[in-house]
Amino acid sequence: MSTANLFRLILLASIWGGSFLFMRIAAPVLGPAVLIEYRVVFAALFLAAIALLMKKPLDWKRHWKHYVILGFFNSALPFLLFAWSARTLSASVLAVLNATAPMWGALIGAVWQRQMVSARVLLGIVLGTAGVALLVGFDHVSSREGAGLAIAAALFASFNYGIASTYARAAPAVEPFANAHGSMWTAALLVLPSLLFFPAPGEPTAGIMAAAVALGVLCSGVAYLLYYGLIRDVGATSALTVTFISPLFGILWGALFLQEVVGWYTVAGAAIVIAGTALVTGYRPNFGARAKPA
Incomplete structure:
Protein backbone atom coordinates (compact mmCIF):
# COMPACT_ATOMS: atom_id res chain seq x y z
CA MET A 1 0.00 0.00 0.00
CA SER A 2 1.38 3.39 -1.00
CA THR A 3 1.92 6.19 1.51
CA ALA A 4 -1.01 8.12 0.00
CA ASN A 5 -3.38 5.16 0.34
CA LEU A 6 -2.19 4.45 3.88
CA PHE A 7 -2.90 8.08 4.77
CA ARG A 8 -6.41 7.78 3.28
CA LEU A 9 -7.01 4.61 5.28
CA ILE A 10 -5.97 6.24 8.55
CA LEU A 11 -8.02 9.35 7.69
CA LEU A 12 -11.09 7.19 7.05
CA ALA A 13 -10.61 5.33 10.34
CA SER A 14 -10.28 8.62 12.20
CA ILE A 15 -13.48 9.94 10.58
CA TRP A 16 -15.56 6.85 11.33
CA GLY A 17 -14.14 6.72 14.84
CA GLY A 18 -15.16 10.37 15.19
CA SER A 19 -18.80 9.60 14.38
CA PHE A 20 -19.28 8.32 17.94
CA LEU A 21 -17.77 11.51 19.33
CA PHE A 22 -20.23 13.65 17.34
CA MET A 23 -23.18 11.46 18.37
CA ARG A 24 -22.13 11.64 22.00
CA ILE A 25 -22.01 15.45 21.75
CA ALA A 26 -25.27 16.02 19.86
CA ALA A 27 -27.61 13.16 20.82
CA PRO A 28 -28.39 14.34 24.38
CA VAL A 29 -29.54 17.72 23.01
CA LEU A 30 -31.11 16.86 19.64
CA GLY A 31 -32.34 13.39 20.53
CA PRO A 32 -31.71 10.35 18.32
CA ALA A 33 -34.36 11.01 15.67
CA VAL A 34 -33.59 14.67 14.96
CA LEU A 35 -29.84 14.03 14.97
CA ILE A 36 -30.05 11.11 12.55
CA GLU A 37 -32.49 12.93 10.26
CA TYR A 38 -29.91 15.70 10.05
CA ARG A 39 -27.18 13.12 9.45
CA VAL A 40 -28.80 11.33 6.53
CA VAL A 41 -30.20 14.48 4.92
CA PHE A 42 -26.84 16.28 5.04
CA ALA A 43 -25.14 13.14 3.70
CA ALA A 44 -27.72 12.75 0.92
CA LEU A 45 -27.37 16.40 -0.13
CA PHE A 46 -23.57 16.15 -0.14
CA LEU A 47 -23.62 12.95 -2.21
CA ALA A 48 -26.22 14.45 -4.57
CA ALA A 49 -23.85 17.36 -5.25
CA ILE A 50 -21.02 14.90 -5.93
CA ALA A 51 -23.29 12.83 -8.19
CA LEU A 52 -24.20 15.97 -10.13
CA LEU A 53 -20.54 16.85 -10.63
CA MET A 54 -19.64 13.28 -11.60
CA LYS A 55 -22.78 12.91 -13.74
CA LYS A 56 -23.95 9.78 -11.93
CA PRO A 57 -27.75 9.72 -11.88
CA LEU A 58 -29.63 7.28 -9.65
CA ASP A 59 -31.71 4.61 -11.40
CA TRP A 60 -34.63 4.93 -8.96
CA LYS A 61 -37.14 3.07 -11.08
CA ARG A 62 -34.94 -0.02 -11.31
CA HIS A 63 -33.34 -0.11 -7.85
CA TRP A 64 -35.68 1.69 -5.45
CA LYS A 65 -36.48 -1.48 -3.45
CA HIS A 66 -32.77 -2.20 -3.11
CA TYR A 67 -32.13 1.32 -1.82
CA VAL A 68 -34.98 1.00 0.69
CA ILE A 69 -33.63 -2.27 2.12
CA LEU A 70 -30.07 -0.96 2.27
CA GLY A 71 -31.19 2.39 3.67
CA PHE A 72 -33.13 0.70 6.46
CA PHE A 73 -30.66 -1.95 7.61
CA ASN A 74 -27.39 -0.16 6.84
CA SER A 75 -28.32 3.40 7.83
CA ALA A 76 -31.69 4.37 9.28
CA LEU A 77 -32.15 1.74 11.99
CA THR A 88 -25.92 7.05 27.88
CA LEU A 89 -22.77 5.27 26.66
CA SER A 90 -19.33 6.76 26.05
CA ALA A 91 -17.89 7.23 22.57
CA SER A 92 -15.21 4.60 23.28
CA VAL A 93 -17.72 1.94 24.29
CA LEU A 94 -19.88 2.70 21.24
CA ALA A 95 -16.88 2.43 18.93
CA VAL A 96 -15.91 -0.99 20.27
CA LEU A 97 -19.49 -2.32 20.15
CA ASN A 98 -19.69 -1.18 16.54
CA ALA A 99 -16.67 -3.37 15.72
CA THR A 100 -18.77 -6.49 16.40
CA ALA A 101 -20.65 -6.03 13.10
CA PRO A 102 -18.53 -8.56 11.12
CA MET A 103 -19.21 -11.18 13.80
CA TRP A 104 -22.95 -10.69 13.47
CA GLY A 105 -22.53 -10.85 9.70
CA ALA A 106 -20.77 -14.22 9.96
CA LEU A 107 -23.52 -15.65 12.17
CA ILE A 108 -26.33 -14.32 9.99
CA GLY A 109 -24.61 -15.59 6.85
CA ALA A 110 -24.20 -19.06 8.36
CA VAL A 111 -27.88 -19.21 9.33
CA TRP A 112 -28.96 -17.85 5.96
CA GLN A 113 -26.89 -20.43 4.07
CA ARG A 114 -27.66 -23.17 6.62
CA GLN A 115 -23.99 -23.89 7.14
CA MET A 116 -21.90 -24.46 10.21
CA VAL A 117 -19.36 -21.77 10.97
CA SER A 118 -15.70 -22.80 10.84
CA ALA A 119 -13.61 -23.26 13.96
CA ARG A 120 -11.74 -20.03 13.18
CA VAL A 121 -14.95 -18.03 12.90
CA LEU A 122 -16.34 -19.62 16.05
CA LEU A 123 -13.17 -18.71 17.94
CA GLY A 124 -13.43 -15.15 16.63
CA ILE A 125 -17.04 -14.88 17.85
CA VAL A 126 -16.08 -16.23 21.28
CA LEU A 127 -13.21 -13.74 21.50
CA GLY A 128 -15.43 -10.89 20.41
CA THR A 129 -18.04 -11.79 23.00
CA ALA A 130 -15.37 -11.98 25.69
CA GLY A 131 -13.97 -8.59 24.66
CA VAL A 132 -17.38 -6.93 24.85
CA ALA A 133 -18.07 -8.56 28.22
CA LEU A 134 -14.72 -7.33 29.56
CA LEU A 135 -15.28 -3.80 28.31
CA VAL A 136 -18.84 -3.30 29.54
CA GLY A 137 -18.27 -5.30 32.71
CA PHE A 138 -15.50 -3.03 34.01
CA ASP A 139 -16.33 0.32 32.37
CA HIS A 140 -18.01 2.74 34.77
CA VAL A 141 -20.66 3.69 32.19
CA SER A 142 -22.24 0.27 32.71
CA SER A 143 -23.47 1.46 36.11
CA ARG A 144 -25.44 4.37 34.62
CA GLU A 145 -29.21 4.17 34.57
CA GLY A 146 -30.39 2.58 31.33
CA ALA A 147 -26.89 1.39 30.38
CA GLY A 148 -28.04 -2.20 29.88
CA LEU A 149 -30.65 -1.21 27.29
CA ALA A 150 -28.19 1.17 25.63
CA ILE A 151 -25.60 -1.61 25.26
CA ALA A 152 -28.25 -3.95 23.85
CA ALA A 153 -29.37 -1.27 21.39
CA ALA A 154 -25.79 -0.66 20.20
CA LEU A 155 -25.23 -4.38 19.71
CA PHE A 156 -28.52 -4.61 17.81
CA ALA A 157 -27.33 -1.74 15.62
CA SER A 158 -24.23 -3.78 14.75
CA PHE A 159 -26.50 -6.78 14.15
CA ASN A 160 -28.32 -4.75 11.50
CA TYR A 161 -25.02 -3.99 9.79
CA GLY A 162 -24.56 -7.77 9.66
CA ILE A 163 -27.98 -8.12 8.00
CA ALA A 164 -27.05 -5.42 5.48
CA SER A 165 -23.74 -7.08 4.58
CA THR A 166 -25.45 -10.48 4.15
CA TYR A 167 -28.13 -8.93 1.95
CA ALA A 168 -25.56 -7.02 -0.12
CA ARG A 169 -23.81 -10.24 -1.12
CA ALA A 170 -27.01 -11.52 -2.76
CA ALA A 171 -28.41 -8.16 -3.88
CA PRO A 172 -28.47 -6.85 -7.45
CA ALA A 173 -25.14 -5.51 -8.65
CA VAL A 174 -25.29 -1.75 -8.09
CA GLU A 175 -22.38 0.68 -8.23
CA PRO A 176 -21.04 1.34 -4.69
CA PHE A 177 -21.46 5.12 -4.99
CA ALA A 178 -25.08 4.66 -6.07
CA ASN A 179 -25.64 2.38 -3.08
CA ALA A 180 -24.38 5.10 -0.74
CA HIS A 181 -26.27 7.91 -2.48
CA GLY A 182 -29.59 6.10 -2.92
CA SER A 183 -29.60 4.57 0.55
CA MET A 184 -29.09 7.99 2.19
CA TRP A 185 -32.23 9.38 0.53
CA THR A 186 -34.34 6.37 1.49
CA ALA A 187 -32.91 6.51 5.03
CA ALA A 188 -34.01 10.15 5.25
CA LEU A 189 -37.57 9.08 4.44
CA LEU A 190 -37.47 6.09 6.79
CA VAL A 191 -36.26 8.15 9.77
CA LEU A 192 -39.00 10.79 9.36
CA PRO A 193 -41.75 8.92 11.33
CA SER A 194 -39.45 8.59 14.35
CA LEU A 195 -39.46 12.38 14.73
CA LEU A 196 -42.99 12.09 16.13
CA PHE A 197 -41.76 9.89 18.99
CA PHE A 198 -38.35 11.45 19.71
CA PRO A 199 -38.54 15.26 19.50
CA ALA A 200 -35.43 17.24 20.35
CA PRO A 201 -35.20 17.54 24.16
CA GLY A 202 -33.12 20.73 24.06
CA GLU A 203 -32.25 23.81 22.04
CA PRO A 204 -29.24 23.22 19.76
CA THR A 205 -26.27 25.55 19.93
CA ALA A 206 -23.95 26.35 17.05
CA GLY A 207 -21.56 23.68 18.33
CA ILE A 208 -24.30 21.03 18.44
CA MET A 209 -25.35 21.84 14.88
CA ALA A 210 -21.72 21.72 13.76
CA ALA A 211 -21.51 18.19 15.21
CA ALA A 212 -24.68 17.20 13.32
CA VAL A 213 -23.33 18.60 10.04
CA ALA A 214 -19.99 16.87 10.57
CA LEU A 215 -21.78 13.60 11.29
CA GLY A 216 -23.65 13.80 7.98
CA VAL A 217 -21.19 15.40 5.57
CA LEU A 218 -17.92 14.10 7.01
CA CYS A 219 -18.76 10.78 8.68
CA SER A 220 -21.24 9.62 6.02
CA GLY A 221 -20.64 11.58 2.81
CA VAL A 222 -16.87 12.04 2.72
CA ALA A 223 -16.29 8.69 4.48
CA TYR A 224 -18.20 6.80 1.78
CA LEU A 225 -16.11 8.45 -0.94
CA LEU A 226 -12.88 7.56 0.85
CA TYR A 227 -13.97 3.99 1.52
CA TYR A 228 -15.07 3.18 -2.01
CA GLY A 229 -11.98 4.91 -3.39
CA LEU A 230 -9.81 2.63 -1.24
CA ILE A 231 -11.68 -0.44 -2.44
CA ARG A 232 -11.00 0.65 -6.01
CA ASP A 233 -7.31 1.40 -5.44
CA VAL A 234 -6.11 -1.24 -2.95
CA GLY A 235 -8.87 -3.85 -2.99
CA ALA A 236 -11.57 -4.77 -0.48
CA THR A 237 -9.26 -6.84 1.74
CA SER A 238 -6.83 -4.03 2.49
CA ALA A 239 -9.66 -1.51 2.80
CA LEU A 240 -11.15 -3.77 5.47
CA THR A 241 -8.30 -2.69 7.77
CA VAL A 242 -10.43 0.33 8.66
CA THR A 243 -12.65 -2.01 10.72
CA PHE A 244 -9.75 -2.66 13.06
CA ILE A 245 -8.43 0.90 13.29
CA SER A 246 -11.61 2.96 13.74
CA PRO A 247 -12.36 1.72 17.31
CA LEU A 248 -8.93 2.98 18.35
CA PHE A 249 -9.81 6.44 17.08
CA GLY A 250 -13.21 6.24 18.78
CA ILE A 251 -11.38 5.68 22.07
CA LEU A 252 -8.81 8.40 21.31
CA TRP A 253 -11.35 11.10 20.41
CA GLY A 254 -13.48 10.29 23.45
CA ALA A 255 -10.46 10.65 25.73
CA LEU A 256 -9.16 13.85 24.08
CA PHE A 257 -12.38 15.81 23.65
CA LEU A 258 -14.78 14.35 26.23
CA GLN A 259 -12.25 13.41 28.91
CA GLU A 260 -13.50 9.80 28.88
CA VAL A 261 -11.55 7.42 31.08
CA VAL A 262 -9.42 4.89 29.18
CA GLY A 263 -8.74 2.04 31.57
CA TRP A 264 -6.90 -1.22 31.06
CA TYR A 265 -10.26 -2.86 30.37
CA THR A 266 -10.90 -0.40 27.51
CA VAL A 267 -7.64 -1.26 25.78
CA ALA A 268 -7.89 -4.99 26.51
CA GLY A 269 -11.55 -5.22 25.50
CA ALA A 270 -10.94 -3.33 22.26
CA ALA A 271 -7.90 -5.50 21.42
CA ILE A 272 -9.84 -8.73 22.00
CA VAL A 273 -12.80 -7.54 19.91
CA ILE A 274 -10.47 -6.49 17.09
CA ALA A 275 -8.69 -9.86 17.22
CA GLY A 276 -12.05 -11.63 17.07
CA THR A 277 -13.10 -9.50 14.11
CA ALA A 278 -9.88 -10.39 12.28
CA LEU A 279 -10.53 -14.10 12.83
CA VAL A 280 -14.15 -13.86 11.71
CA THR A 281 -13.34 -11.97 8.52
CA GLY A 282 -10.29 -14.12 7.75
CA TYR A 283 -8.33 -10.91 7.29
CA ARG A 284 -4.72 -11.30 6.18
CA PRO A 285 -3.00 -8.00 5.43
CA ASN A 286 -1.10 -7.86 2.17
CA PHE A 287 -0.14 -4.25 1.74
CA GLY A 288 2.53 -5.07 -0.77
CA ALA A 289 0.13 -6.54 -3.30
CA ARG A 290 -1.00 -4.36 -6.17
CA ALA A 291 -4.69 -3.77 -6.53
CA LYS A 292 -6.45 -5.26 -9.51
CA PRO A 293 -7.63 -2.69 -12.06
CA ALA A 294 -11.26 -1.72 -11.62
Missing part, protein backbone atom coordinates in the same frame (compact mmCIF):
# COMPACT_ATOMS: atom_id res chain seq x y z
CA PRO A 78 -28.51 1.29 13.14
CA PHE A 79 -27.91 5.05 13.10
CA LEU A 80 -30.99 5.60 15.28
CA LEU A 81 -29.98 2.85 17.68
CA PHE A 82 -26.43 4.16 18.07
CA ALA A 83 -27.70 7.73 18.56
CA TRP A 84 -30.18 6.51 21.19
CA SER A 85 -27.36 4.65 22.97
CA ALA A 86 -25.07 7.69 22.72
CA ARG A 87 -27.24 9.50 25.27
